[in-house]
Amino acid sequence: MDDKLAGVITQDERDAVMAPMVDAMSLPAQAYAGDAWYALEVDRVFARNWTGILFACELHDPGDVKPFDLFDMPLVAVRGSDGRLRVFHNIVPYDGCQAVMAERKGLAEIESYYHGLVYDLSGKLIRAPYWNTDPNAGPEALEGREGDLAEIASEERMGVLFINLDGKAGAIDDWLDPWRNLVGGEYAIDRLVPALDAEGKPLIEKRTVQANWKTYQENASINLLHEAFTHELYRKSPEVPRVSEDGEPRFELAMEGSLVAFAHSRQMSGQTYPPIVLPTAGHDITVAPDWGFFTTLYPNINVPLLDAFMKVNIAVPTAPGVTELQHLRFYAPEAVTHADFLAEEAAVQELFDVVHHEDRIAIEAVQSARRSPVWRQHYYAPFWDDLHHRFNQLVMADMERG
Ligand SMILES: [Fe+2]
The missing domain is CATH 2.102.10.10 (Rieske [2Fe-2S] iron-sulphur domain)
Structure with missing residues (x-):
């Protein structure tokens, strides 16, 4: 470990992050609230990677x-x-x-x-x-x-402007390929267009959460188990938590390079989500894709894809405990010109207003609780937490690249 890293994490803490999941621990408290960790993270995580x-x-x-x-x-x-x-x-x-x-x-x-x-x-x-x-x-x-x-x-990719501050991240398409390979078979990602209001202005939602950017990312499209407890939408579902009666997962994981994601089939979650009115975001706009995805692109993007839309979430930190969020949904061109588009988009937004509010309470509570003197690192639930474990290891691996 180099001197700068040794100033913000102990060898034991580091080793626990990199251990196999059953024995592993999360990044330590100071990674979520410390100024020194954050400053190093700007250099070693954000400057080095494609950052939306x-x-x-x-x-x-x-x-x-x-x-x-x-x-x-x-x-x-x-x-x-x-x-x-x-x-x-x-x-x-x-x-x-x-x-x-x-x-x-x-x-x-x-x-x-x-x-x-x-x-x-x-x-x-x-x-x-x-x-x-x-x-x-x-x-x-x-x-x-x-x-x-x-x-x-x-x-510019997937409607987002990405930068690479140190200029050494390599080709963005190499970084994006695992994501494209996962979702591109089901969703016509290259033809989707942003949701606009009646005046033609993009329907971008901007908000601030009082939490570390990783706390936001670890929740948004990574955390599976919380859904059934934090969210009314999922509490009503007979299919969430995403485990069948015989203990089989109702999700499939995808972890490759920058990609940290889970997929769920219509069979696994068809009763969970509201019916689709608009032309879909699939290759055939008259047919709902068989799979939905919750994808995280390390470090700071996450993209759920479901039926008619791809929702792109950008998380940019402004301080260890403050993250600026930008959200926008993308649809098939036939959906945005559909007579019911604005009403449907408003209904989806209303749903996300609730989901965002429910998640904000959780992640700001986690952020607040990081001050506790008895909490250093947390352990993982092996059935549920592969993605969280993987995400923490990606951060740690970049922090170790001196
Ligand atoms: Fe959530």
């Missing part, structure tokens, strides 16, 4: 720009004239001021507020008026000094 940051449809057209803070850094997303979404450090090299101060739509170029330096939509400095006294000065006026905005590796 926002929904691409927020920047729909060329020239749409959106400044935002991530891990205490000012960044800006820009949709280029070539249609590509890019992310830059939002700072002008010359004056150290933010290049983009506010969200804007349809800009032809970016004129910086402080000294009027002008950028094209790919972050290149194109004019520097009066920088060398010439009102028409171009970038050559800087005589080789760096003028461009610093770009961060970014990719």
Whole structure:
């Protein structure tokens, strides 16, 4: 263990996380509430991996720009004239001021507020008026000094803008392949489109939970046993908890690379979920997919897929105990133009309002209880907790990569 890691976890705690599940323990309390752990996690988990940051449809057209803070850094997303979404450090090299101060739509170029330096939509400095006294000065006026905005590796997939801060994560499709292979046979993931309101605005829900990002992820699409106790929807179901009378699981696990997921067939859970009214998200829109999925893409995305929709949840931490969430559902194009779409989408949202509220109570209570002096790490229920165990091991493995 390197010195930085040894400062935030003991060897025994680390070994317990990496043990086979029957003997394993979770990440320790300080991994969920400690500033030192969190700072190391930004470097070793978030900077190294493909991290989802926002929904691409927020920047729909060329020239749409959106400044935002991530891990205490000012960044800006820009949709280029070539249609590509890019992310830059939002700072002008010359004056150290933010290049983009506010969200804007349809800009032809970016004129910086402080000294009027002008950028094209790919972050290149194109004019520097009066920088060398010439009102028409171009970038050559800087005589080789760096003028461009610093770009961060970014990719748009599944409606999400992902970034890789250290630029070494490798091809995003390699990271995404296990997920695509799991869900792509049942769901037509490449043709799904975001839910929009009557004015054409994406129906993105944004909210804050007072809990560590891992506490949120460990609950959202990973925790199987809580469903029957925390959620009214599942309490009513004869099929949840997801175990049959003879002790067989009513779920199948999928764990490969970044993917931490479970699947349930119509046979396993057909009586649990509300009936489908809209064209489905399957390859045949008239037929419900046989399987539903709760998928987590390590580190910070989780994506349930069920019947008519794929719901994408983005979890971005702003502090050890605070996580900003963004949610959006994606449907078949035939569903969003269906006469009942807005009513159905509102009904689904109402259902999720309840589910989110029920989960928030649980995860904020877990976060609060991490202060207890008698709790260091928890053990797992071997029947239920493979996914939680796997997720904790993915975090630990990244933290160990010095
Ligand atoms: Fe839940």
